[in-house]
Amino acid sequence: MKKSDVLQIVKSELKNRLDTAKWAANQAHEAATSKESIAENKYDTFGLEASYLAHGQSQRVIECEDDWLQFNKVDFDLVYQQVAVWCLVQLVAIDDESVSERYFLISSCAGGLKVELGSALVYLVTPSSLVGQKLMGKSVGDEVSLMQSGQEVLFELAVVE
Structure with a gap:
């Protein structure tokens, strides 16, 4: 998974959200x-x-x-040693093959948005979210536990870009 591909999809999704919001605002203004x-x-x-x-x-x-x-102003080419804002993170489940790998983009905005890249989902999380708080400052090889379908699953940080 390439970070540049994820960013293009996120920017496109945010632009679609903006266009839809403008259309809805115009409709509401006309009704009012x-x-x-x-x-x-x-x-x-x-x-x-x-x-x-x-x-x-x-x-x-x-x-x-x-x-x-905000997404169009950020320099996404920075290299990170630890999870920080604008990192793309891959988590791989430890001891549970039934749980697929997870991808998170740490973002200062648009938390909760998820985008699809191929067969993988990438979730945007803010540093203040529960997942964001668990990921911030971690490095490749660190372990993180997240709730999945009501059960705690242990993941290993595989990639930080």
Whole structure:
């Protein structure tokens, strides 16, 4: 797995999120400002609810844009000895062949996003997440235990890029 391939897929996914958020914000804005949103009586709250939705969608656009811009400013060519922000980490299960290897990209934003590269999934985790906290500062060969399907599984750090 090449880090550059993962980064291209993540950037593409973040751009898709931004485009979708912009479309949703435009739809919500149109609903909030249409003639049909004018209240017919004091109990008609459709216009008010539509304006709240439009505001929330606008905030979502800002968040998505921040994530996308942040990913486009980072120098991903740095070499790491320990897990840090912007590292791609591969974990291999110890003593459990039923658990496949896991890939994590430590990111300062967009935590929770997962992207598919071939048959592998790459999970974006922030340093403040539970998985991120367990990985930060570790080196190749270190062991990490993670919960998988309600059971604790021991992994070995195989790659830090």
